[in-house]
Amino acid sequence: MSEFKLIPNEENEAATARLLETGAKVGADAYQFRVKNQTPHCKFGEQGICCRICSMGPCRITPKAPRGICGCDAHGIVGRNFLRFVAGGAATHSDHGRAICETLYHASPDGAYHVKDPDKLIRIAKEWGVETEGKDIYDLAHEIAYLALGEYGKVFGVQNWLSRAEAHTQELWKKADIEPRAIDREVSCSLHMTHMGNSSLPEALIRQSLRTGLADGWGGSMAGTEFSDVMFGTPKPIDTTANLGVMNAENVNIVVHGHDPSLSELVCDYAEDPEMIALAKEQGAKGITVSGVCCTSNEVAMRRGIPMAGNFLQQENVVLTGACEAIVVDVQCIFPALGPLSKCFHTKFITTSPICRMPDSDYIEFSVGTAAEKAKQIVKTAVLNFKNRKPELVHIPQLKSKATVGYSLEAIKKQLDTVTNSQVDETGTLKPLVDCITSGVIRGAVAMVGCNNPKVRPDSAHIGLMKKLIANDILIVASGCSAQAAARVGLMDKAAKDLCGDGLKRVCELADIPPVLHMGSCVDISRMMVLVSDLAKDAGCHVSQLPVVGCAPEWMSEKAVSIGNYVVATGIDTFLGVVPQVSGSDQVTNLLTGGIRDWVEAAYTFEPDIDKLGDEMIERIEEKRTALGI
Ligand code: CUV
Ligand code: SF4
Numbered sequence: 200m201s202e203f204k205l206i207p208n209e210e211n212e213a214a215t216a217r218l219l220e221t222g223a224k225v226g227a228d229a230y231q232f233r234v235k236n237q238t239p240h241c242k243f244g245e246q247g248i249c250c251r252i253c254s255m256g257p258c259r260i261t262p263k264a265p266r267g268i269c270g271c272d273a274h275g276i277v278g279r280n281f282l283r284f285v286a287g288g289a290a291t292h293s294d295h296g297r298a299i300c301e302t303l304y305h306a307s308p309d310g311a312y313h314v315k316d317p318d319k320l321i322r323i324a325k326e327w328g329v330e331t332e333g334k335d336i337y338d339l340a341h342e343i344a345y346l347a348l349g350e351y352g353k354v355f356g357v358q359n360w361l362s363r364a365e366a367h368t369q370e371l372w373k374k375a376d377i378e379p380r381a382i383d384r385e386v387s388c389s390l391h392m393t394h395m396g397n398s399s400l401p402e403a404l405i406r407q408s409l410r411t412g413l414a415d416g417w418g419g420s421m422a423g424t425e426f427s428d429v430m431f432g433t434p435k436p437i438d439t440t441a442n443l444g445v446m447n448a449e450n451v452n453i454v455v456h457g458h459d460p461s462l463s464e465l466v467c468d469y470a471e472d473p474e475m476i477a478l479a480k481e482q483g484a485k486g487i488t489v490s491g492v493c494c495t496s497n498e499v500a501m502r503r504g505i506p507m508a509g510n511f512l513q514q515e516n517v518v519l520t521g522a523c524e525a526i527v528v529d530v531q532c533i534f535p536a537l538g539p540l541s542k543c544f545h546t547k548f549i550t551t552s553p554i555c556r557m558p559d560s561d562y563i564e565f566s567v568g569t570a571a572e573k574a575k576q577i578v579k580t581a582v583l584n585f586k587n588r589k590p591e592l593v594h595i596p597q598l599k600s601k602a603t604v605g606y607s608l609e610a611i612k613k614q615l616d617t618v619t620n621s622q623v624d625e626t627g628t629l630k631p632l633v634d635c636i637t638s639g640v641i642r643g644a645v646a647m648v649g650c651n652n653p654k655v656r657p658d659s660a661h662i663g664l665m666k667k668l669i670a671n672d673i674l675i676v677a678s679g680c681s682a683q684a685a686a687r688v689g690l691m692d693k694a695a696k697d698l699c700g701d702g703l704k705r706v707c708e709l710a711d712i713p714p715v716l717h718m719g720s721c722v723d724i725s726r727m728m729v730l731v732s733d734l735a736k737d738a739g740c741h742v743s744q745l746p747v748v749g750c751a752p753e754w755m756s757e758k759a760v761s762i763g764n765y766v767v768a769t770g771i772d773t774f775l776g777v778v779p780q781v782s783g784s785d786q787v788t789n790l791l792t793g794g795i796r797d798w799v800e801a802a803y804t805f806e807p808d809i810d811k812l813g814d815e816m817i818e819r820i821e822e823k824r825t826a827l828g829i
Contacts, residue, residue, distance in 0.1 A: 203697040205666075205689040206442065206598055208659055214443060214596035218519035221594055225543040228536065229515050234653045246783030247277040253395035260783060275399025277784035279392075281760075284780075285408045286389035288761030291531060292722055293382045293419020294554070295458050297351055299426045302461045302567050304344035306430060307337060311465060311570040314340050315432040319609075323425060327359055340429070347422050353381045358418040364728075365735045365742055368770055372413070375798035377406055377768060379414035386411060401786045405795060412764025416725055420762075423722035427460050427498065434501035434605035434719065436614065436712075441686035443513065444599030445506035446522055449485040453581045454508055454517045456491065457529035458720065460498040462551055462565050463491065465574035466527060467499055475578050482585040487578070492517060493532050494679060494720035500686075501605045501719055509687060510680035511650050511755075512657045518546050521592035525581035529565070530555045532650070532756065545587035549577055602691035604717035606676070608726050608733070614710050629730070633738045636746060637829050640672070640702035643746030643820035646727050647677040647715075648762065649754035651684065652777055658684040660752035660776050660809045665690055665715055667813045672700035673820065675715040678724055681751070682717045690715045724762050728769050742770035743800035746823040748816050752776030752809060768799045772819055776812055778805045 222229055243249040243259045250267050251257035258267030258276075266272050271279075306312040314320060317336045324331045324343055331339060350359060357378040361369060372378045379385050389411050392398045398407075428434070446452045453470060455463040469475055470487045479487050490508040491499055499505040508517050511532055517523050518540050525547040526537060538559025541548035550557050551565035551573070561580070565573045606614075612627025635641040645668050651657045661684035665675050669690075677685050685691050690698075696707035699714045707714050718726050727749075735742045749766040751759055754777055767773045781787045788805075796802045804819075806812040 203689070203692070203694040205662070205695070205698070206600060206687070208656070208662065208688070210598060211658070211688070214598055215516060217594065217596065218516050221521060221592055222519050222543070225592065227519065227540055227543040230512065230534070230536065230653060245780055247280045247780035248273050248783035250276040250279070252279065252393065269395065271399050274401045274784040274786040277781050277787045278401040278404035279399070281779065281781055281787060282389050282404045282408045282411070283393050284757050285411050285761050285764055286386050288757035288759065289382075289411045289415035289419065290386045291758050292415045292423065292761060293351070293386070295530065295722060296419035296421070296423035297348065298459055298461065299423050299430075300344050300347040303340055303426045303430055304348070305567040306340050312430055312461070312567070314429060316429050319425070319433055320429045323429070326362070344426070347426065350418060350422065351382045352384070356380070358382070358414065360417050360421050363732060364417070364769070365732045367741045368732065371770070371799055372768070375406065375409075377410040377413060377798070379410050379418055382414045382418045385414035401784065401790055405787065405790045406798075409764050409768040409795065409799065412761050413768050415761045416728055416765030416769070420722040421725040424719070424725045428607070431460055431464050432502050433609050434607040435610050436603055437501070437504045437605045439500050439504040439506050439602050439604055441507040441600050441602050441683065441691070442598040443508055443516060443520065443596045445488070445490045445508055446517065446520055446595050447488040448522055448593055448595050450488040451479045451482070451484045451486070451524050451582050451585045452522050453487065453489045453578065454492055454523055454526045455489060455495050455499065456493050456514060456526055456533060457495045457555070458493070458531045458722075459529045460495065460502075461567070461570065462527070462529045462574070463495045463499045465570050466577055467503055467505055469574050469578040472578070475582060478579065479582045479585065482582060484582070484585045487582065495529065497679065497682060497717070497720040497723070501607070501717065507602070507683050507686055510658070510683035512653065515540055518544055520595045521589060522595055524584040524588070525549055525577070527551065527577055527581075528555065531758070533557070544592065545584060545589060547580055547584050549580065551577070598687075600687055600689040600692060602686040602717070603693055603713050604686065604691060606712070606716040606718050608730050611716065611730070614712060617710070629734050629737045633734065635706055637738075639824075639829065641674050641706055642672045642702075642824065643748075644674045644676060645747070645816060646724070646749040646766070646771070647675050647681045647685070648679050648721070648724055648749065649751030649759045650680045650756055651753040652755040654777055655753040655809070657753070661685065662688055662690065663809055664750065664752055664813050666698060668816070669695075669699045669703055669714040671817055672702040673817070674703060674706070676718050676727055676730070677715050678718045678727070679721040682719075685715045686717065691717055721758060721762065724766070728765070731769065731771060740827065741800065744823060744827055746820040746827070747771060748819055749773040750812070750816060752812060763803065767795065767801045767803060770799055770801045772801045772804065774804045774806065774812055774816055776807055776809055778807060
């Protein structure tokens with residue numbers, strides 16, 4: 200009998216309820232209340248049939264008014280809205296990637312940013328046909344960073360990294376005319392196509408949506424992942440802890456939130472500085488605890504074992520503990536609510552990026568040139584704020600799980616090698632995994648990704664699906680807030696093997712891995728794209744034939760839809776638990792859930808019933824196995 204127990208969702212929910220009691224004492228607002236004020240949502244918006252891209256409108260489609268003033272029908276309006284949604288997401292991820300490239304361009308041996316993984320840099324240089332022999336590693340870093348920045352605006356040609364895809368995938372992209380050109384061009388072209396009086400043909404709009412998604416996944420996000428690894432190290436398995444109990448009532452608590460590791464890495468560095476720790480002790484604290492929220496948390500957890508306080512919908516909770524000296528943010532997925540909320544407590548809400556300016560925050564602008572000095576200022580501000588804490592408001596829920604994280608593709612290959620003791624080259628092989636899948640010891644794999652969303656009982660879909668899948672011998676790779684949902688209940692504890700079917704359990708024991716592998720932040724879904732491509736190459740089949748699917752059961756952001764598009768366009772069936780705002784057009788819906796299969800051999804399934812969603816994924820995996828004859 201298994202002795203291992205996950206933290207039940209009820210306990211997490213009780214912890215949130217208790218935190219909201221503290222909030223009530225100080226007059227704090229919270230998303231749970233704002234959801235009530237915003238429901239029911241606008242029906243036109245929900246179905247995607249409101250158009251406000253020109254000032255003859257806004258126009259809304261109804262049975263009595265089937266066309267906007269310009270004559271655009273529901274299909275054109277829904278398709279344009281969808282494409283704009285994708286463009287927003289692709290722009291966001293890719294701009295994050297660009298910031299990483301810029302940081303690398305300024306890396307220097309005596310500066311704040313270094314080349315920690317020179318081997319990876321050299322591998323990329325060889326891939327891109329850049330001479331490496333006899334070059335200083337920093338000169339090479341600057342050269343590659345310059346080329347990478349050029350990918351955003353390259354004049355002709357398509358994204359460099361498309362060549363990593365399996366050959367058949369590349370052919371499909373070419374045939375469907377969705378190979379992404381310059382990253383910025385695809386985003387810009389999407390805005391152009393959706394301007395008043397341009398495309399209203401669903402097929403053209405969805406084709407561009409896929410292309411723009413690919414510019415993200417195989418362009419901007421991949422740059423974010425690869426060059427973060429070059430500078431901060433390629434993740435390797437590392438132990439950490441997760442859930443709100445990682446905050447420490449006796450310490451100064453700094454919470455990092457956002458996406459760009461350039462900020463959080465340095466904050467972590469300074470929090471370890473003896474001078475800062477001494478200062479914290481002078482203030483009456485025992486030390487300094489840095490923990491994370493959202494993707495920035497994934498970044499520093501994977502590389503340094505920094506504990507994960509929570510995911511997207513936990514961001515208000517960390518402030519509600521009354522024990523957060525500073526919540527330090529860079530870009531993306533940050534609630535503007537943190538401003539007013541932090542004012543109800545002693546918490547400093549520190550914004551740092553010109554991309555993300557918010558009222559009621561302390562703005563400490565962070566840039567490559569001033570990084571070290573600003574990171575120190577941020578840590579110091581937090582430490583000096585400890586004395587302002589109101590002890591009567593402090594309550595940290597005592598929930599904490601163990602997690603092993605850091606499964607980059609390189610790390611997965613290495614871990615598999617330890618099982619087979621095979622002698623492989625520096626980049627390794629996925630053959631042992633192929634063998635496990637072929638023999639049926641593992642039935643397949645699911646990439647669990649994306650946010651949480653108050654439209655779903657937070658994290659219940661992530662956790663429920665993962666439990667069901669691993670019990671059915673399906674391996675999970677996870678990223679983003681999905682990964683954090685898993686970590687905070689214990690699914691990334693190696694002991695969680697006890698919750699698996701016999702086959703997966705054996706693999707977990709042999710390979711010494713948890714059944715849910717943490718592959719990183721949302722930009723790191725690019726790691727998963729290379730993983731499936733390599734898997735297909737090693738298995739000698741196409742990506743679309745692999746018993747592998749993608750799932751974002753609680754997604755909410757534009758970025759998530761951009762991700763969905765590149766996952767599908769890479770040949771992986773993708774299952775969404777929150778229906779995108781396209782239901783107002785059967786043509787667009789049919790394309791996304793079926794028609795695009797003719798182009799990319801994969802499509803979406805929308806299913807808000809989470810149990811059914813799980814069943815359908817398992818069914819799809821088994822269908823693919825049958826088709827392969829395994
Ligand atoms: Ni980038 S996009 S809430 S932090 S996964 Fe988390 Fe991940 Fe969604 Fe945002
Ligand atoms: Fe209305 Fe057409 Fe203008 Fe959209 S583009 S707001 S449908 S007139």
